[in-house]
Amino acid sequence: MSNNDNNLIVWVDIPVVDLLRAADFYNAVLDKEVDITELDEMTFATIGLSDGSGGCLYPDGDYVPCDSGPLVYFNVDGRLEEAVVECVKMGGEIVQDTHQIGNFGHRAVIKDSEGTRIALHSTTKS
Numbered sequence: 001m002s003n004n005d006n007n008l009i010v011w012v013d014i015p016v017v018d019l020l021r022a023a024d025f026y027n028a029v030l031d032k033e034v035d036i037t038e039l040d041e042m043t044f045a046t047i048g049l050s051d052g053s054g055g056c057l058y059p060d061g062d063y064v065p066c067d068s069g070p071l072v073y074f075n076v077d078g079r080l081e082e083a084v085v086e087c088v089k090m091g092g093e094i095v096q097d098t099h100q101i102g103n104f105g106h107r108a109v110i111k112d113s114e115g116t117r118i119a120l121h122s123t124t125k126s
Contacts, residue, residue: 010061012055012072015063016114021047022057025113027089029083029120037066065114067095073107075117080122086118099126 015123016022019036023045027034034057035046055072076083080098087110088094095117096109105123112118 003065007053008077010053013058013063014047014055014072014112014116014118015065016057016059016116017065018114019043019057019059021091021113022059025087025092026057028086029063029092029110029112030076031083033078040125065112065116067111067115067117071109071117071119073121075122076120077122078124078126080108080120080124084110084121087112100125 011038013071014022021038023034024046026032026045030047032048033053037046037056044059046054048054048057084094084098087108091113094108096107098106098108100106105121106125107122108120110118110120
């Protein structure tokens, strides 16, 4: 986790039921390393650690996957269509197919392998 002045949001915990299944899903859809980590008797998976922001897949009974609440956007710039195909292949579901969001680029809203609603974002449609 990094507290960079340029990033308003620095971290997100994504609740999961099956950590390995979710790690495989996010690895395929985001095309990023997803690392299983142990810290203070907790096991979780980190996604996209950088100087900006990142997050983790967190299997805890107090956190449950859901399809409402805040919508987290993941950067899949230049490979939005590929990411949507991977989503379905890896057990996810398309909620809103790829569409333009004004001057802000393109997105698809999906449910991950655990049932959590997220958005995939790209500056281009492809």
